[in-house]
Amino acid sequence: ETGVTQSPTHLIKTRGQQVTLRCSSQSGHNTVSWYQQALGQGPQFIFQYYREEENGRGNFPPRFSGLQFPNYSSELNVNALELDDSALYLCASRVGGGRLDEQFFGPGTRLTVL
Amino acid sequence: DAKTTQPTSMDCAEGRAANLPCNHSTISGNEYVYWYRQIHSQGPQYIIHGLKNNETNEMASLIITEDRKSSTLILPHATLRDTAVYYCIVRALIQGAQKLVFGQGTRLTINP
Numbered sequence: 131e132t133g134v135t136q137s138p139t140h141l142i143k144t145r146g147q148q149v150t151l152r153c154s155s156q157s158g159h160n161t162v163s164w165y166q167q168a169l170g171q172g173p174q175f176i177f178q179y180y181r182e183e184e185n186g187r188g189n190f191p192p193r194f195s196g197l198q199f200p201n202y203s204s205e206l207n208v209n210a211l212e213l214d215d216s217a218l219y220l221c222a223s224r225v226g227g228g229r230l231d232e233q234f235f236g237p238g239t240r241l242t243v244l
Numbered sequence: 245d246a247k248t249t250q251p252t253s254m255d256c257a258e259g260r261a262a263n264l265p266c267n268h269s270t271i272s273g274n275e276y277v278y279w280y281r282q283i284h285s286q287g288p289q290y291i292i293h294g295l296k297n298n299e300t301n302e303m304a305s306l307i308i309t310e311d312r313k314s315s316t317l318i319l320p321h322a323t324l325r326d327t328a329v330y331y332c333i334v335r336a337l338i339q340g341a342q343k344l345v346f347g348q349g350t351r352l353t354i355n356p
Contacts (some may be wrong), residue, residue, distance in 0.1 A: 163343065165344075165346075170348075171330075171348060172331060172346030172347050172348055172349055173345070173346045175344065175345070176319070177341035178342075178343065186343060188343065193286065194268070203288075220287050220288070222287070222288075227273025227355055230278065230290070230293070230335075231278075231290045231293055231340055231342070233290070234287075234290075235286075235288050235289070236287050237285070237287055238285075238286075238287055
């Protein structure tokens with residue numbers, strides 16, 4: 131078991147609404163990355179947080195934002211939801227500067243935008 | 245990060261070896277080959293990685309060609325639980341945001 135948890139498991143929203151997804155990282159991991167996975171596609175990197183600061187971002191608009199808290203848990207916020215935001219949202223945690231093979235993914239949150 | 249090419253889907257009989265190919269002809273000297281898999285409704289799981297030597301762990305073996313332009317992931321005795329999408333990723337070990345660039349992967353189905 132990886133120890134990375136995400137909530138909620140599933141979520142349904144309508145266009146224009148805002149959503150907050152949560153990730154609890156594995157104990158001792160201070161780095162959290164978020165990925166978006168559309169149906170039938172591989173995960174796409176959204177951004178990464180290290181010690182409460184964003185330190186890397188993929189090709190996603192500013193309406194995708196995040197937070198990391200002192201306990202290293204993290205939130206992904208998406209404003210003005212669009213239909214194409216329907217996807218599985220994954221978070222992954224590791225120790226900053228640690229090896230990628232020691233990064234663990236959570237089970238994801240399935241977001242449906244109607 | 246170098247681009248990878250994988251077959252869209254593969255089938256394998258339970259108990260047989262599953263050999264999943266990956267082409268990465270533009271790989272650079274400092275780039276590693278990583279393999280992940282994603283079982284339905286779960287997050288991706290790390291399997292193995294290597295630079296130029298063949299690697300083996302409790303899950304799989306990784307065979308990298310001498311020119312490093314392709315590799316093969318081998319699951320020696322496939323079980324039904326190995327049914328998943330397998331991703332081959334090439335990336336350098338650099339500081340900063342160590343993002344993973346996933347392609348579409350290979351959907352491996354293990355048949356009883």
